[in-house]
Amino acid sequence: MRYVTKRNRAILRAMISTDFKVRYQGSVLGYLWSLLRPLLMFGVLYVVFVYIFNLNKGVPHYGVYLLLGIVLWNFFLETTAIGMTSIVARGDLIRKISIPRYLVVVSTTASALINLTLNLLVVLVFALFNGVHPSTNWLLLLPLLFELFVFSLAVAFFLATLYVKFRDVTYIWEVFLQAAFYGTPILYPLSLIPVRFQKFEHTLLLNPIAQIIQDARYAVITRETVIGWNVLRLRFALVPIVIVLVMAAISIRFFKKQSKYFAENL
Amino acid sequence: MEDYAVVVKDLHKEFILPQFRHTSVKQIFVNLGRRGVKKHQKVLDGISFDVHKGDFFGIVGRNGSGKSTLLKILAGVYAPTSGVVEVYGQLTPFIELGVGFNPELTARDNVFLNGALLGFSRKEMLGLYDEIVEFAELGEFMDKKLKNFSSGMQVRLAFSIAVKAKNEILIFDEVLAVGDAAFQQKCFDYFEKLKNQKQTVIFVSHDMGAVRRFCNRALYLKDGNIIGLGSPTEIADIYAVENIQDAPAEDTTIDLQLPATYKINSKIITQNKNSLVMEFSYDGEADQRVIIGLGVLRDGISIAELSLPEDIQLVGKGRIQYTLDLTHLNPGSYQMSGSLFLHDTRRLMAVSPVRCSFVIKGNDPTKGSVLKLEHNWQVDE
Numbered sequence: 001m002r003y004v005t006k007r008n009r010a011i012l013r014a015m016i017s018t019d020f021k022v023r024y025q026g027s028v029l030g031y032l033w034s035l036l037r038p039l040l041m042f043g044v045l046y047v048v049f050v051y052i053f054n055l056n057k058g059v060p061h062y063g064v065y066l067l068l069g070i071v072l073w074n075f076f077l078e079t080t081a082i083g084m085t086s087i088v089a090r091g092d093l094i095r096k097i098s099i100p101r102y103l104v105v106v107s108t109t110a111s112a113l114i115n116l117t118l119n120l121l122v123v124l125v126f127a128l129f130n131g132v133h134p135s136t137n138w139l140l141l142l143p144l145l146f147e148l149f150v151f152s153l154a155v156a157f158f159l160a161t162l163y164v165k166f167r168d169v170t171y172i173w174e175v176f177l178q179a180a181f182y183g184t185p186i187l188y189p190l191s192l193i194p195v196r197f198q199k200f201e202h203t204l205l206l207n208p209i210a211q212i213i214q215d216a217r218y219a220v221i222t223r224e225t226v227i228g229w230n231v232l233r234l235r236f237a238l239v240p241i242v243i244v245l246v247m248a249a250i251s252i253r254f255f256k257k258q259s260k261y262f263a264e265n266l
Numbered sequence: 267m268e269d270y271a272v273v274v275k276d277l278h279k280e281f282i283l284p285q286f287r288h289t290s291v292k293q294i295f296v297n298l299g300r301r302g303v304k305k306h307q308k309v310l311d312g313i314s315f316d317v318h319k320g321d322f323f324g325i326v327g328r329n330g331s332g333k334s335t336l337l338k339i340l341a342g343v344y345a346p347t348s349g350v351v352e353v354y355g356q357l358t359p360f361i362e363l364g365v366g367f368n369p370e371l372t373a374r375d376n377v378f379l380n381g382a383l384l385g386f387s388r389k390e391m392l393g394l395y396d397e398i399v400e401f402a403e404l405g406e407f408m409d410k411k412l413k414n415f416s417s418g419m420q421v422r423l424a425f426s427i428a429v430k431a432k433n434e435i436l437i438f439d440e441v442l443a444v445g446d447a448a449f450q451q452k453c454f455d456y457f458e459k460l461k462n463q464k465q466t467v468i469f470v471s472h473d474m475g476a477v478r479r480f481c482n483r484a485l486y487l488k489d490g491n492i493i494g495l496g497s498p499t500e501i502a503d504i505y506a507v508e509n510i511q512d513a514p515a516e517d518t519t520i521d522l523q524l525p526a527t528y529k530i531n532s533k534i535i536t537q538n539k540n541s542l543v544m545e546f547s548y549d550g551e552a553d554q555r556v557i558i559g560l561g562v563l564r565d566g567i568s569i570a571e572l573s574l575p576e577d578i579q580l581v582g583k584g585r586i587q588y589t590l591d592l593t594h595l596n597p598g599s600y601q602m603s604g605s606l607f608l609h610d611t612r613r614l615m616a617v618s619p620v621r622c623s624f625v626i627k628g629n630d631p632t633k634g635s636v637l638k639l640e641h642n643w644q645v646d647e
Contacts (some may be wrong), residue, residue, distance in 0.1 A: 007386075009387070014378060014381075014388075018371060018379055021375065078516065096362050097361070098341055
């Protein structure tokens, strides 16, 4: 079976442009909100965490450090949350026409990808203002973003498949994400964790999202970021990558097997 | 396999009944103790047929016979439980017109969206766009949002896309059920054109007239099995026979407050090519003279009313036979009903509780007319 056919491209393109046209219907600023929303969000977070909680001690450029983590986390959150409901939301289509089911899930990630790109641009501009020196290390972001995309998509496929049969998944996932947000070093720098909890710190780094965020911070902002490659033995440092690959393999199999019956199970 | 468009071999489809399906985590636990009681419903029970290139292929059957399921499997929406479905060529499924139409988008955007879902790239749709708009006669409205369209305009737009953006194999499911008379006429004209162009079409319908008119082959589906596969004439006969199960007469008896002392029953004794013998058994009061009225209906519409000639006197109870000459009726399905009247006052006393149905089989060259009238032609000198 060929995946990149003329037909599939046309369908993907039509679905993405429909999403986009419909989303900003009736709003005065339209597409501009895609850029304004993260800017305003950043402003709020910056004030709260840098001026009120004073978390910036000990970590250089803490503001940018924080924002980068949030941007990457938000992409994961958006992709999985929207991807999860995508099959059910497009139920009318799936029950009536045989478009490849995976396109429905993939098309919903497009808006998250666009948001991610805009947000990253804003963060990089912030970084420059904050006195971070640009370097070729920034290019390391690309493979990390690819890893993030693969992992988010894999989780989205898995959840979308489950959601067709079990509508509880959305509530469970919401709670899980909330917990995972605090279980991932996003708001707090890992260096704040006391040395006697080192085992705990190392466990946190096995999480692929934590690995991606920390590696990205290391590449873009500061060498003082704690990363698995420095503090873990190699075979443990590789655990996040293995998790991503295993998740992708499981999701593809699960989705392929179940997607044949989406039309009748919806 | 050059000339095959669709080949179906031993196709089975089962659904798990919804009440046995887990739709929430809670239900998994609720159903935990009842493992293995899942109820399956067989919708298609091992069917095989093929459609050749250039066929106008009809699928006929009553509601719930599995037609739509079969169509959805052909279109790739459902996966078969077992069996093989081979489709040679790109297939356009119009299970429903205007799939994916988004009311928030303009008509123009919807054309491209719908086109993409049917498998056409933006470039191809650009080439077809003007034709579509022209066919739909909606030129000045194309930049309006679809939600501001009347349902008639939406159907017109959807149908125009369907007509212009077509693939090698077309599937139509009851398209004729929507739209007004003018739209139906447009559909018929379009089908006529498809037929002449030798386009491969799979067509599901209740309308035997349309099946006879357009299809060159058809199948009859009943409870998930094919009980007929052949020419539209054969299928139309099966359809007629299958649909006549002596229907109870409408409940007029209650409204009329007919006296319980009078009864009439009718049944068909024999039928051959040219005539049909019916027997009426009647029951009334011993001193009252009665007459029997007889109605012949086709598709629920009365086409003849007959009554007992004056020289036959009936009183009390008894039986009487009536022979109907069939040579003046065209093929189709007919019903007959009997009623009992008082001779003197012509008051209705009883109506037979069931209508007897009969079918005149054969090829109907007139495609739906009822009577063969005596005719006589003279050429002017």
